[in-house]
Amino acid sequence: MTTLSRRSFLEASAAASALAALGGVHGVKQAMAATAAGGESWVKSVCRYCGTGCGLFIGVKDGKVFAVKGDKDNHNAGFLCLKGFLLPQILTAPDRCLHPLVRKEGKLVRASWEEAMSLVASKFKESIEKYGPDSVAFYGSGQGLTEETYCANKLFKAGIRTNNVEGNPRLCMASAVAGYVTTYGKDEPMGLYEDIDHADVILLVGSNTAEAHPIIFQRVVRRKETGRGVKVIVMDPRFTPTSRIADLHISFTPGNDLAILNAMAHVLVKEGMVDEGFIAKHVAFGEGTEVNKSFDDYKAFLAEYTPEKAAAIAGCRPEDIVTAARWFGERGKAATSMWTMGLNQRTKGVWANNLVHNLHLLTGKIGTPGNTPFSLTGQPNACGGVRDGGALSHLLPYGRLVANDAHRAEMEKLWGVPEGTLKPKPGLSTVDMFRALEAGEIKCLYIMCTNPGQSLPNVNRYRKAMERADAFVVVAEAFHPTRTSELADVVLPAALWAEKEGVYGCAERRYQLLEQAIPPAGEARPDFAILCDLAARLGHGKLLPFKTPADVWAEILTICKGTVYDFSGMTRERLKQAHGLLWPLPTPGHPGTKRRYVKGDDPLVPADHPERILFYGRPDKKAVVWLRPQRPPEEVPDAEFPFFLTTGREIEHWHTATMTRNCKELANTNLESMAQLHPNDARKLGVRAGQSVRLTSRRGSQVFRVKVTDNAKEGVIFIHMHDPDRMCNVLTIDAVDPVSRQPEFKVCGVRVEKA
Amino acid sequence: MLIAGVVIETLPGRAPEVALRLASRGGVQVKGGDGDRRLAVVVSAASGAELERWAEELVRDDEAVLGVFPTYVGEDERA
Amino acid sequence: MTRNFFIASLTVVLGMAALAAAAPQRPAAKGRGKTAAPAVVKPAHPEVDPAEACDACHAEVTPQVHQEWFAGRHGMNNVKCFVCHGSVGADFVRRAPVERCIGCHGEQVASMAHPVMAGKDCFSCHPPHLLSPHRLARGVTGGAQ
The missing domain is CATH 2.40.40.20 (Barwin-like endoglucanases)
Known part of the structure; x- marks a missing residue:
C-alpha cells in the first residue's frame, strides 16, 4: 500500500465514522448528499432563473461558488437546464455592482452607503412631505426573496402609506392571476408538476416550454416516452423546439386562440364529451363580470364557434381543432394544460386564461392526478413573493385586497398600525405607474431587482420618464450598468442569490429556502438589509424591526394564518430540512397539499364533504365557466404596418x-x-x-x-x-388588459425596411 | 501523521457557516453536515497533542462551535 | 456564415486551441465598452456568430455528431454543445471532464470515485453525443438521463 492510498484509506474511514456519528433525524444520507470530499460544502438552494424553481446544491470551496448540482430529492429529480448549470459565473461577473453610486453632475460616481442612503431617505422624505405619500412608488420583482418583497410592501403600504407598490409580475403573471381569481375565486394553480406524470393529453398553449421552462419540458418528454398513447398538443403561431414533440401543432395568426379554445369547447359540447354531473354540482356560468348565465346560455354562445368558423378566423385547419378537442375530451383520459406568456401578455389575457379553465370544467378534468389547468410562471418568486405576498398595487398579503374594508382592518391589526393607516384606494398598476412618473406625479421611484428600462413595453417612452430631471430613481441591483441602472440617480449594490438567504415560491405552490453560501460581493448588501435601513431612516423602523430574514419569515407565518394560503406550519426549521413544501400547510406536522380543492388532500376541504372537490374560493362554492368571445388584439397589421x-x-x-x-x-x-x-x-x-x-x-x-x-x-x-x-x-405596444392591467407584449404591427 | 474523524457540534443553524470557516484552513476537510448543527470533519495532525490543541482552539475561538467529538483516529506511520 | 467541413474537422483535431481563436468580441451592454481578450492562437474555427448557437452550423458541418446529439437525451432536452464543451476560446474542452456533468448527474459523478472507475470518465461507457445508457448501468440507475 503506498503512502497515498494508505492515507486515502484512513481519511475515508475517518470520514465514514464521523458521518455515521451524525446519525439522528438528519441522517447520513442527507449529509452525504449535501457534502462531498475535499473541503467542499454543498449548500441547499434553488435556481435563480425561471419559475420552475429547480432545487439545487451550491458547491462552495475556499469561500467561492465553484459548481451547482441538481437536487435529486426535489421535483426536478436532480436535473438542471443549461442556464442553471452555468449559474456560478453570475456571482463573479465583471459588471457586478460592488459599491453604491450617486449621480453627480450627470455622472454616476462611487459613494459610501451612508451618503447614498441618506440621499435616498431625504429625497423620499421631501417628496412625501411636499406632495404626499402617493408621490413615491416601489417597483419590485418576481425575483426578490419573499422576505424582501414583504418588507418593501409593508414599508410602503403601512409606513409611507401609499399603495403604489408594483412589480414586474404585472408584466408576466397578472392575467393568470385574474384568470384563476375570476374562475375559482382564488389565485394560484390547484395542481402540481406531478400531474404531468399522469396526463394522457398535454395541451401547451402560448408556451414555448422547451426553451422557457426546460425542466418542465423534460418532464413532458419523459411522460410521452414512458406513458402509452400520450398526446401532446402545441398551439403556437411559431413551430418552436416545443413543437418537436407535438402530436398536433396548431399554428394560427396571433391573437386568435380565443376562437380556437371556444371552438374546442363547441366540439366537446356537440360530441357529448362534457361531464354533466360535474357541471351540475361544481360549475356556474357567467358573462362580463356577472355569474348569471346557464349551461344553455353557454351552449347558445358556443353555437357560432364552429371549428370551421374558428379556423377561418385563426388561419388554421378545422379538423385540427376537432382533433385537439377529441383528444382533450376523451373519457377516461387525463388532461393537463399548461400556458404562459402567449396567453398572459395580451389585452385579452384574462379571457384567454378563462377559456382554458372552461375546457377543464366542462369535462370535469380537474383535481385528479393528471387533470389540471396549470399556469407556468416566468420568475422564480413571482408566485411566492409578489402574488401570494400581495405586493401589487391592489393587493394586501395572502389573498387580501386593498379595496376590502375588512381585509385592511385585519392587516392593520396584524401589523400593529392604527386603524385607517392603509389607504382604501388601489395604487397605480405598472404601466400607469410609469405614466405617472412621465407626468411628474410620481417624484421618487424605488426599483428593486428588475430592469424596466429594457422590459417595459414601448420602452423608450418610459425611459424618457425615468430620465426626467425631477424624477428621482433609485435602483437596487446586483449588476451595473443595466438599461435601468444607467438611468438611475442612485444605484444600490444588492447581494445576489447565493450571497443571501430567503424563500422562493415557484409555480406549483412550492416554497423553498435558499440558504446563504458565500458572503456578498464587494460592499453589496441583501435587499432585506437595505430596506430595513431605509425604513429606519424614514422613521418607520418599528415596522421593520427584523434582524434576519428568519425574523421576517416568523412574522409572515402569522400573516398567512387563517387565509387560504395558510402555510403557518412551514417553519424555517422545516424549510431547511425539506426539498420544497407545497401550501396549504397549516400545521407543523402537515405534509403539504398536492392538489387544492380536493377532499383528503387540501386541509381546507372538510373531511366529511360529500363530493371529491370543493371550490371554496367563491361564495357559491362553484367554479365559473365564462362566456368569452373572440376579440382581436389591440393592434393588428394594416397597410402601413403589415x-x-x-x-x-x-x-x-x-x-x-x-x-x-x-x-x-x-x-x-x-x-x-x-x-x-x-x-x-x-x-x-x-x-x-x-x-x-x-x-x-x-x-x-x-x-x-x-x-x-x-x-x-x-x-x-x-x-x-x-x-x-x-x-x-x-x-x-403598451396597451393593457382592462382587468389584469398586463401589457400586450405578444402582438403588435410593424413594417420592415432594408437598413 | 494522525488522521481523525470528528463530529463538530455547533449552535443551531450555524453549521454551514462554521463549515465555510473550516474549509479555508489547512489540514481540515469538511466531509458532511446536517445543514444545521453538526459537521463531519476529517483532520490530520502530527500528533495526538496537536489534535487536542486544534480541538481546544476551535471550541475557544469559534463562538458558534459547541464541541468537538472524535469518532476515529488512525495513524499513517509512513508519513 | 462560413460552413466549411474541412475547417470544422480541423477544429476537432486542434481542439481547444482552434476554438480559442474564435472568441468573438463580447457583446457588451451599452456604455460598458468591455471586450473579452481573445487568447492568441492559430485561427482555425470560423468566427462565431453570437446570434446563433453552435448547433446551427454544426448541423451542416458535422452532421453525424449533430444527429447523434439531436436524437439523444441532450438534444431532445436542449442541453446544448457548450454545456459539455464549454465556451469558445480558452474555455473550450474537447472531451468534457466529469466535473462538467455534475449539474445534472451528481450521483453518477460521485460514483466515479470508486476504484473500479479508475482511469475512466463518463464517455468510457456512454457514447459521446448519443449518450445512450450503457447496458450494465440501466438496471441500477434506471437509465442515465
Missing part, C-alpha cells in the same frame, strides 16, 4: 440577460436579437439571412439582423427580449 411582431425567449438567456450574458458560454450564443422571418417573407422583402432591416411600429424603430427560419409563421416576425442593445420593446 407584419405581426411577436416577442419571446431563447433557452440560453433569461429576461433582460443581465445574468446570462455574464456566462461565457451564453454570451456567445443567441444573445443578439434577430428579426426571425419566414423564408417567403424574406423573399418578398428581398432580404437575406444576416442582412440588416429596420423594423418600425407606431411607437419606435430599431435595426435588427435577419434570421430566416422555416419555424417562423408567414407574416409574423419574432424577436427575443434578451438583447440590451437591440430592444424589441422599443416596438411593442
Whole structure:
C-alpha cells in the first residue's frame, strides 16, 4: 500500500465514522448528499432563473461558488437546464455592482452607503412631505426573496402609506392571476408538476416550454416516452423546439386562440364529451363580470364557434381543432394544460386564461392526478413573493385586497398600525405607474431587482420618464450598468442569490429556502438589509424591526394564518430540512397539499364533504365557466404596418440577460436579437439571412439582423427580449388588459425596411 | 501523521457557516453536515497533542462551535 | 456564415486551441465598452456568430455528431454543445471532464470515485453525443438521463 492510498484509506474511514456519528433525524444520507470530499460544502438552494424553481446544491470551496448540482430529492429529480448549470459565473461577473453610486453632475460616481442612503431617505422624505405619500412608488420583482418583497410592501403600504407598490409580475403573471381569481375565486394553480406524470393529453398553449421552462419540458418528454398513447398538443403561431414533440401543432395568426379554445369547447359540447354531473354540482356560468348565465346560455354562445368558423378566423385547419378537442375530451383520459406568456401578455389575457379553465370544467378534468389547468410562471418568486405576498398595487398579503374594508382592518391589526393607516384606494398598476412618473406625479421611484428600462413595453417612452430631471430613481441591483441602472440617480449594490438567504415560491405552490453560501460581493448588501435601513431612516423602523430574514419569515407565518394560503406550519426549521413544501400547510406536522380543492388532500376541504372537490374560493362554492368571445388584439397589421411582431425567449438567456450574458458560454450564443422571418417573407422583402432591416411600429424603430427560419409563421416576425442593445420593446405596444392591467407584449404591427 | 474523524457540534443553524470557516484552513476537510448543527470533519495532525490543541482552539475561538467529538483516529506511520 | 467541413474537422483535431481563436468580441451592454481578450492562437474555427448557437452550423458541418446529439437525451432536452464543451476560446474542452456533468448527474459523478472507475470518465461507457445508457448501468440507475 503506498503512502497515498494508505492515507486515502484512513481519511475515508475517518470520514465514514464521523458521518455515521451524525446519525439522528438528519441522517447520513442527507449529509452525504449535501457534502462531498475535499473541503467542499454543498449548500441547499434553488435556481435563480425561471419559475420552475429547480432545487439545487451550491458547491462552495475556499469561500467561492465553484459548481451547482441538481437536487435529486426535489421535483426536478436532480436535473438542471443549461442556464442553471452555468449559474456560478453570475456571482463573479465583471459588471457586478460592488459599491453604491450617486449621480453627480450627470455622472454616476462611487459613494459610501451612508451618503447614498441618506440621499435616498431625504429625497423620499421631501417628496412625501411636499406632495404626499402617493408621490413615491416601489417597483419590485418576481425575483426578490419573499422576505424582501414583504418588507418593501409593508414599508410602503403601512409606513409611507401609499399603495403604489408594483412589480414586474404585472408584466408576466397578472392575467393568470385574474384568470384563476375570476374562475375559482382564488389565485394560484390547484395542481402540481406531478400531474404531468399522469396526463394522457398535454395541451401547451402560448408556451414555448422547451426553451422557457426546460425542466418542465423534460418532464413532458419523459411522460410521452414512458406513458402509452400520450398526446401532446402545441398551439403556437411559431413551430418552436416545443413543437418537436407535438402530436398536433396548431399554428394560427396571433391573437386568435380565443376562437380556437371556444371552438374546442363547441366540439366537446356537440360530441357529448362534457361531464354533466360535474357541471351540475361544481360549475356556474357567467358573462362580463356577472355569474348569471346557464349551461344553455353557454351552449347558445358556443353555437357560432364552429371549428370551421374558428379556423377561418385563426388561419388554421378545422379538423385540427376537432382533433385537439377529441383528444382533450376523451373519457377516461387525463388532461393537463399548461400556458404562459402567449396567453398572459395580451389585452385579452384574462379571457384567454378563462377559456382554458372552461375546457377543464366542462369535462370535469380537474383535481385528479393528471387533470389540471396549470399556469407556468416566468420568475422564480413571482408566485411566492409578489402574488401570494400581495405586493401589487391592489393587493394586501395572502389573498387580501386593498379595496376590502375588512381585509385592511385585519392587516392593520396584524401589523400593529392604527386603524385607517392603509389607504382604501388601489395604487397605480405598472404601466400607469410609469405614466405617472412621465407626468411628474410620481417624484421618487424605488426599483428593486428588475430592469424596466429594457422590459417595459414601448420602452423608450418610459425611459424618457425615468430620465426626467425631477424624477428621482433609485435602483437596487446586483449588476451595473443595466438599461435601468444607467438611468438611475442612485444605484444600490444588492447581494445576489447565493450571497443571501430567503424563500422562493415557484409555480406549483412550492416554497423553498435558499440558504446563504458565500458572503456578498464587494460592499453589496441583501435587499432585506437595505430596506430595513431605509425604513429606519424614514422613521418607520418599528415596522421593520427584523434582524434576519428568519425574523421576517416568523412574522409572515402569522400573516398567512387563517387565509387560504395558510402555510403557518412551514417553519424555517422545516424549510431547511425539506426539498420544497407545497401550501396549504397549516400545521407543523402537515405534509403539504398536492392538489387544492380536493377532499383528503387540501386541509381546507372538510373531511366529511360529500363530493371529491370543493371550490371554496367563491361564495357559491362553484367554479365559473365564462362566456368569452373572440376579440382581436389591440393592434393588428394594416397597410402601413403589415407584419405581426411577436416577442419571446431563447433557452440560453433569461429576461433582460443581465445574468446570462455574464456566462461565457451564453454570451456567445443567441444573445443578439434577430428579426426571425419566414423564408417567403424574406423573399418578398428581398432580404437575406444576416442582412440588416429596420423594423418600425407606431411607437419606435430599431435595426435588427435577419434570421430566416422555416419555424417562423408567414407574416409574423419574432424577436427575443434578451438583447440590451437591440430592444424589441422599443416596438411593442403598451396597451393593457382592462382587468389584469398586463401589457400586450405578444402582438403588435410593424413594417420592415432594408437598413 | 494522525488522521481523525470528528463530529463538530455547533449552535443551531450555524453549521454551514462554521463549515465555510473550516474549509479555508489547512489540514481540515469538511466531509458532511446536517445543514444545521453538526459537521463531519476529517483532520490530520502530527500528533495526538496537536489534535487536542486544534480541538481546544476551535471550541475557544469559534463562538458558534459547541464541541468537538472524535469518532476515529488512525495513524499513517509512513508519513 | 462560413460552413466549411474541412475547417470544422480541423477544429476537432486542434481542439481547444482552434476554438480559442474564435472568441468573438463580447457583446457588451451599452456604455460598458468591455471586450473579452481573445487568447492568441492559430485561427482555425470560423468566427462565431453570437446570434446563433453552435448547433446551427454544426448541423451542416458535422452532421453525424449533430444527429447523434439531436436524437439523444441532450438534444431532445436542449442541453446544448457548450454545456459539455464549454465556451469558445480558452474555455473550450474537447472531451468534457466529469466535473462538467455534475449539474445534472451528481450521483453518477460521485460514483466515479470508486476504484473500479479508475482511469475512466463518463464517455468510457456512454457514447459521446448519443449518450445512450450503457447496458450494465440501466438496471441500477434506471437509465442515465
